[in-house]
Amino acid sequence: MTKTVLKAEGLVKRFGGLAAVNDVGFTVQEGMIKSIIGPNGAGKTTLFDLLTGIQRPDAGSVFFRGKRINGLKAHSIAALGMARTFQTVQIFRNLTVLQNVMVGLHSRSSYGFLSAGLRLPSFWKEERSIRENAERCLEMVGLGLQADRLADTLPFGQQRLLELARAVAMQPDLLLLDEPAAGLNTYETEELRRLISSIRDTGVTVLLVEHNMGLVMRVSDEVMVLDYGQVIAEGTPQEVQDDPRVIEAYLGTEIKPEEMGEEA
Amino acid sequence: MSGFLRNCPTYLANGLLVGCLYALIAMGFNIIYSSTGVINFAQGEFAMLGALLAYQFSTRPHLPLSLAVLVSLMLTALIGLAVERTVIFPLRRTPIINMIIATIGVSIFLKAVARIIWPEEAYNVPPFTSGSFTVLGITQRYQGIWVILLTAASVAAIYLFYRGTVAGKAMRACSINRQAAELSGINVSRMSMYAFSLSAALAAAAGFINAPAASYGMGLSLGISGFTAAVVGGLGNPFGAVLGGLVIGILESITSGFLQVVLGLSSGYGEAVIPLVLIAVLLFMPQGLLGRGEKIRV
Amino acid sequence: MRALPSAGSREERRVWLIKALPPLFFIVLISIIPFIEGSLKSIFEIKFVLVMRTVGIYAILALGLNLLLGYAGQISLGHAAFMGIGAYGTAILSGKGVFGVHLSPYLSIPLAVALTALVATAIAPVLRLKGHYLALATLGFGLFIYVVIRELKQLTGGNTGLFSLPKLPLPFVQLGSMKQSNAWKVEYFLIWAIALLLIAFARNLVESRPGRALQALHHAEVAAEAMGVGTASYKAKIFVMSAALAGLAGALFAHAQGSLNPKNFGVVFSVNLLVMVVVGGMSSVWGCVAGSAFVVLLPEFVNNTLPHWLGRGKVEMGANVEGIVFGVTLILVMILMPAGITRGLSDLFRYRRNPLRNPFRKEAGL
Numbered sequence: 001m002t003k004t005v006l007k008a009e010g011l012v013k014r015f016g017g018l019a020a021v022n023d024v025g026f027t028v029q030e031g032m033i034k035s036i037i038g039p040n041g042a043g044k045t046t047l048f049d050l051l052t053g054i055q056r057p058d059a060g061s062v063f064f065r066g067k068r069i070n071g072l073k074a075h076s077i078a079a080l081g082m083a084r085t086f087q088t089v090q091i092f093r094n095l096t097v098l099q100n101v102m103v104g105l106h107s108r109s110s111y112g113f114l115s116a117g118l119r120l121p122s123f124w125k126e127e128r129s130i131r132e133n134a135e136r137c138l139e140m141v142g143l144g145l146q147a148d149r150l151a152d153t154l155p156f157g158q159q160r161l162l163e164l165a166r167a168v169a170m171q172p173d174l175l176l177l178d179e180p181a182a183g184l185n186t187y188e189t190e191e192l193r194r195l196i197s198s199i200r201d202t203g204v205t206v207l208l209v210e211h212n213m214g215l216v217m218r219v220s221d222e223v224m225v226l227d228y229g230q231v232i233a234e235g236t237p238q239e240v241q242d243d244p245r246v247i248e249a250y251l252g253t254e255i256k257p258e259e260m261g262e263e264a
Numbered sequence: 265m266s267g268f269l270r271n272c273p274t275y276l277a278n279g280l281l282v283g284c285l286y287a288l289i290a291m292g293f294n295i296i297y298s299s300t301g302v303i304n305f306a307q308g309e310f311a312m313l314g315a316l317l318a319y320q321f322s323t324r325p326h327l328p329l330s331l332a333v334l335v336s337l338m339l340t341a342l343i344g345l346a347v348e349r350t351v352i353f354p355l356r357r358t359p360i361i362n363m364i365i366a367t368i369g370v371s372i373f374l375k376a377v378a379r380i381i382w383p384e385e386a387y388n389v390p391p392f393t394s395g396s397f398t399v400l401g402i403t404q405r406y407q408g409i410w411v412i413l414l415t416a417a418s419v420a421a422i423y424l425f426y427r428g429t430v431a432g433k434a435m436r437a438c439s440i441n442r443q444a445a446e447l448s449g450i451n452v453s454r455m456s457m458y459a460f461s462l463s464a465a466l467a468a469a470a471g472f473i474n475a476p477a478a479s480y481g482m483g484l485s486l487g488i489s490g491f492t493a494a495v496v497g498g499l500g501n502p503f504g505a506v507l508g509g510l511v512i513g514i515l516e517s518i519t520s521g522f523l524q525v526v527l528g529l530s531s532g533y534g535e536a537v538i539p540l541v542l543i544a545v546l547l548f549m550p551q552g553l554l555g556r557g558e559k560i561r562v
Numbered sequence: 563m564r565a566l567p568s569a570g571s572r573e574e575r576r577v578w579l580i581k582a583l584p585p586l587f588f589i590v591l592i593s594i595i596p597f598i599e600g601s602l603k604s605i606f607e608i609k610f611v612l613v614m615r616t617v618g619i620y621a622i623l624a625l626g627l628n629l630l631l632g633y634a635g636q637i638s639l640g641h642a643a644f645m646g647i648g649a650y651g652t653a654i655l656s657g658k659g660v661f662g663v664h665l666s667p668y669l670s671i672p673l674a675v676a677l678t679a680l681v682a683t684a685i686a687p688v689l690r691l692k693g694h695y696l697a698l699a700t701l702g703f704g705l706f707i708y709v710v711i712r713e714l715k716q717l718t719g720g721n722t723g724l725f726s727l728p729k730l731p732l733p734f735v736q737l738g739s740m741k742q743s744n745a746w747k748v749e750y751f752l753i754w755a756i757a758l759l760l761i762a763f764a765r766n767l768v769e770s771r772p773g774r775a776l777q778a779l780h781h782a783e784v785a786a787e788a789m790g791v792g793t794a795s796y797k798a799k800i801f802v803m804s805a806a807l808a809g810l811a812g813a814l815f816a817h818a819q820g821s822l823n824p825k826n827f828g829v830v831f832s833v834n835l836l837v838m839v840v841v842g843g844m845s846s847v848w849g850c851v852a853g854s855a856f857v858v859l860l861p862e863f864v865n866n867t868l869p870h871w872l873g874r875g876k877v878e879m880g881a882n883v884e885g886i887v888f889g890v891t892l893i894l895v896m897i898l899m900p901a902g903i904t905r906g907l908s909d910l911f912r913y914r915r916n917p918l919r920n921p922f923r924k925e926a927g928l
Contacts, residue, residue: 052788078790090785092778102771103778107790109771113799116770117763123770130771170789303694354897360693361637362896365840368639369892372833376885484829488705491698529713536709542702546695547687 002029003065005174005205006051011060013046013229020046021057022229028174033196033206035216037240038226039249044209045087047226048178051207052084053077065173079107083172085163087179087209091151098147100162101134104169108133137165141195157188161195168199175199177208181215193219217241225249268525274402275517281408283513284415288470289490290497290505291422292463297499298439299459302352302363306371307467308487309378314340314468315478316378319387329390333472337465343374344464348457356456371483378480388476411473418466419506426502431458439500485535489516492542498552507553512541585848592754596747607870608862611746617851617858618753619815624838624850625757625764626807632844633768634800635780636689637697639832640704641808646711646827647681648674648809649816650718657727657816658717667731671813678809679802686798704832712824723823730817749818756814757851760807764847776800837888840895860887 006028013021020043028034036044049055051062053074062070069077083104092100109130111122138144141161146154154162160180167175177196181189189212196219200206210216216223216237223240225233227249233240240246289311296304314336321332351366393406425432437445438455446452470486471478489512497508520534545552595602595610602610623645630636651674655665665673688699711718718724729737730749737745767773778786779793787793816822834857842853861884 054784054788073792074784074787075790075792078788084788086785086788090782092781092785094781095774095777099774103774103786103789103791106771106775111771113767113772113803116772117767119766127770166789303697351893351897358896361635361697364637364694364697365836366893366896368833368836369889369896371889372885373889373893376882376889379885380882488701492702495698530715532709532713536706536713539702539706539709543688543699543706546691546699546702550691550695 002031004028004063005030005065006207007063008051009061009063011047011050011062012058013043013050013055014058019229021050024060024226024229024231026224026231026234028205028207030173030205031200031203032221033200033208033219034222034224035220036207036209036224036226037211037213037216042226043229044226045178046229048084048176048209052082052176075107078170081171081173082176083167083170083174084176085160085167085178085180087182089156089159089163091154091159091162091166093150093152095151096147097143097149097151097154097162098131098134098138100151101137101166101169102130104137104166105130105133105171108171134169137169140168140198141165142191157184160184160192164195168204172204174205174207177206177210179209179211181210181212189215265526268522271521271525272518273400275521276514277402277404277408279514279517280510281404281411281513282517283493283510284411285470285474285486285509286489286493286513287415287506287509288418288466288473289486290493290509291418291502292466293490293494294497294499294502294505295422295435295466296459296463297494298502299435300352300356300438300456301360301442302367303360303491304460304463305364305367305487306347306374306483307463307490308483308485309371309374310340310344310464310467310483311471311474311486311490312378312478312480312483313343313374313464314471315389315474315482316382316387316471316480317468318472319389319478320382322390329392336472337468340468340471341461341465344460344462345457347464348460352456352460353453356453371487375480375483382478382480385479385481387478389472389474389478391476392473407473414469414473415506418469419503422462422502431455435459488542489538492538492545494552495542495550496545496552498554501552501554504552504554511553512538515541588848588851589758592758596750606863607866608859611743611750613858613862615746615750615753615818617854618750618757619811619818620835620838620854620858621757621851622760622814623808623811623835624842624854625760625847626804626811627835627839628842628844628847628850628853629764629767629776629807630800630804631839632846632849633773633780634776634797636797636801637693638700638801638804639697639829639836640700640702640707641804641835642827642829642832643704643707644678644682644805644808645812645815645831646707646824647678648812649822649827650674650711650724650812651677651809652813653724653727653816653822654717657724658719667728667817671731671810671817674813675806675809678812679806682802682805683798686801689794689797689801701829701832705829708824708828711827718824719822721824723821725821727816727820727822729820730814753814753818756810761847761850768847772796772799834888837892840892857888860884 004027008027009025011021011024012019022043024043024047036047038044046055050057050070053069053072053076057070060070061068064077064080064082067080069080092103095103109126111120111126114120115123135144135147138147141164143158143161143165146158151159151162160183164177164180167177180196181192184192193215196206196208208216208220220237223233223235223237224231225240225243225246232249233243233246235243289307292310293304293307296302296307317336317339318329318332321327321335322329327335347370351370352363355363355366391405391407392410396403396405398404426436427433434445434450435455435458437448437450438452442452445455467490471482490509493508493512494505495508496512497504497506516534516537519537520531523529523533524531592614595614599609599611602608623641627638627641630638652667652670654660655670655673656667657664685703688696688703691699712720714720729745730752732748732752735748737748740748768777775786775791775796778789779791779796783793812827815826838850838853838857840853841856842851843849864883
């Protein structure tokens with residue numbers, strides 16, 4: 001019996017008079033790769049912000065491993081095991097590639113100011129393990145040789161990979177990816193697909209927001225479609241592809257010639 | 265307590281007058297901020313320059329006051345323009361903290377230059393009309409009437425400028441959305457120049473109308489009061505600055521009076537009022553009284 | 563910021579040696595100065611021990627602000643206030659006495675630092691503000707404390723200040739009974755020992771988990787939060803720590819100087835402090851030394867060395883030249899080398915190895 005890693009119920013978020021997220025509810029089962037798709041402005045990134053605690057919902061709840069997390073601060077949710085990447089790459093520019101990933105291990109380590117400044121034993125012990133873990137994550141995404149470069153000297157595609165490595169370093173139970181394929185070419189996208197699969201194979205559940213339909217359909221176990229902040233379809237990739245409501249949302253419906261006359 | 269209440273009308277009158285000065289500085293501060301996003305830490309120094317230049321031109325060469333004042337206005341506006349071109353413009357794409365530090369640099373530079381030219385602790389700028397009068401038991405200098413007139417005239421002029429002229433409307437557009445304004449063909453960099461010249465002139469006016477005292481060090485407290493007034497009034501709104509100036513001018517005056525007369529504290533404590541108001545407003549009401557709610561938190 | 567190479571490798575030792583060279587050189591220089599003081603005085607007409615003692619105190623102050631501004635990216639224009647609280651705190655407890663009780667500096671100094679930390683904790687909510695709003699709020703705070711110190715005349719002596727403060731505490735040594743120039747030398751070594759230890763602490767802090775967390779929250783606050791960094795609490799911690807350093811510097815200043823005046827801790831000094839950090843390099847811990855040396859030695863040079871070399875006449879210009887030079891320096895550094903001189907120079911060195919990174923890039927910012 002697979003467990004539910006994430007459950008969202010009745011989430012609402014309004015900005016002014018507009019509801020960016022309007023009564024959204026869904027579950028994500030353990031070990032699954034689930035994608036959220038929808039036209040631009042459908043509320044996908046806002047939904048992510050609500051799940052990760054960057055913004056608070058106006059109504060509704062989020063349960064992570066059975067525990068209510070809406071209302072918690074983002075860093076606490078992160079420490080519970082939810083990691084995310086961002087739509088616009090948010091790497092730490094003046095740190096090296098390796099140091100970026102080491103930040104990902106922040107919540108898996110604990111020594112503080114005093115230990116750091118005085119180089120107490122806890123520093124040496126934890127720092128070595130942080131470093132080794134970080135190096136492993138870099139190897140996994142293929143950035144092992146770039147470890148000592150300043151992060152902002154990386155080309156864009158590799159910056160995306162760095163963000164991924166950083167998120168994976170958090171040893172999360174649930175990984176949220178916000179448009180990970182944006183700006184990647186075909187080759188890079190295929191690499192990404194393989195990476196996401198292998199991440200899932202290590203036991204991490206993945207929830208992703210994407211526009212690249214090819215990637216979505218090939219990698220996902222389940223797809224959910226958002227439009228105007230509401231869920232309009234949910235199911236396997238094939239089911240969603242055939243759903244007429246989804247087609248209408250993405251492609252529009254035909255305007256019959258008779259209706260054209262009304263718009264003079 | 266009764267002594268305090270008896271003095272209240274005087275506190276109000278004084279507060280109103282000093283509030284006008286703050287309003288002028290705050291308006292300039294606001295104009296710069298809303299068209300360029302820059303917080304000009306040297307605003308107080310423009311006021312200082314206005315005052316000292318007015319002194320200079322009314323003494324040696326001994327120009328008639330109205331001429332000296334005019335020259336001071338134009339010169340200070342020119343200095344404001346120079347600052348904009350040499351410091352602000354090169355830094356326009358850098359993080360805001362660089363701009364902050366640079367304008368602080370400008371302020372200490374201007375103060376040091378002023379100190380070299382005018383090293384004394386105080387110079388006398390002649391008032392437009394000397395002497396004082398009494399009405400309703402309050403004694404005020406005639407200069408006070410000039411202060412109110414000048415402030416009202418400035419507010420009206422700015423209003424007309426913003427509403428009536430193309431340049432003014434362009435500046436308003438910049439303050440609402442810089443990128444859109446730029447894409448609509450507005451020369452944003454020229455707006456920045458106008459903003460600085462205009463604000464420097466406003467500050468200069470505040471400086472010399474504050475007769476008689478003028479000294480190289482007067483910029484700091486005027487500047488801080490100006491910022492506070494602008495923040496209290498609401499940084500996005502040009503008339504908020506005026507309201508803010510009047511509000512804190514009166515608040516400062518009344519609180520000072522209260523501290524002195526009722527609590528018996530020394531007069532110096534009055535200077536602590538404005539910084540406290542600044543911190544309080546920033547923490548609890550950062551959009552000010554009239555400002556648009558700006559996102560200034562994380 | 564370069565990562566450490568793998569522990570124990572030959573490359574690691576070589577990198578370590580290269581990085582340790584400038585600091586080692588400096589430590590050697592510092593140790594020699596008291597012994598060559600006489601010759602230095604005849605060349606430069608500057609009392610180097612006394613002046614460098616002040617540089618050491620300010621270096622501690624600049625270190626705190628450097629960590630706050632350069633690493634955590636939070637600006638404070640009122641840090642002089644914290645120095646004032648530390649200075650007056652220890653002065654009142656040990657010198658003036660409270661209810662007739664005079665504490666020994668061994669006690670009054672830590673207490674003063676604790677008091678500073680307490681005030682910093684109380685004001686920490688302002689850290690929610692960003693950019694210029696934070697700058698304004700800290701400016702307001704600095705001014706407020708200055709006025710309070712000036713007005714609490716009973717306690718602080720107001721504008722006249724406090725005098726005859728006890729000397730720095732040292733075991734086995736009675737500074738008060740020494741010849742003044744020797745006392746200065748001992749204070750000099752004590753202060754620099756403290757400064758160097760604190761710098762070492764700061765260096766260690768930077769290359770560590772909390773150090774990375776601070777730099778992360780500087781560059782991408784939301785992402786850092788999403789990584790598990792409690793940004794609000796980290797900002798507060800570094801703020802309090804930098805205030806405590808300022809308080810310590812103030813306390814040392816009080817006992818070394820022997821007298822205090824509110825003017826030492828006004829807005830003007832906060833600006834000088836900013837100059838120290840900006841010039842010294844906001845991304846380099848050792849920059850605090852370069853910056854404070856600049857701010858202290860420049861006026862000395864202009865006021866004493868130049869007249870000595872050129873003959874009388876320039877002395878009156880002293881204070882104003884300071885303002886002009888500092889003002890222009892701030893502006894130029896922001897335009898040309900936003901990461902400060904120390905960093906600018908090391909970037910120059912790196913540029914020769916990696917042409918992709920131009921140290922004069924304007925977008926470098928902080």
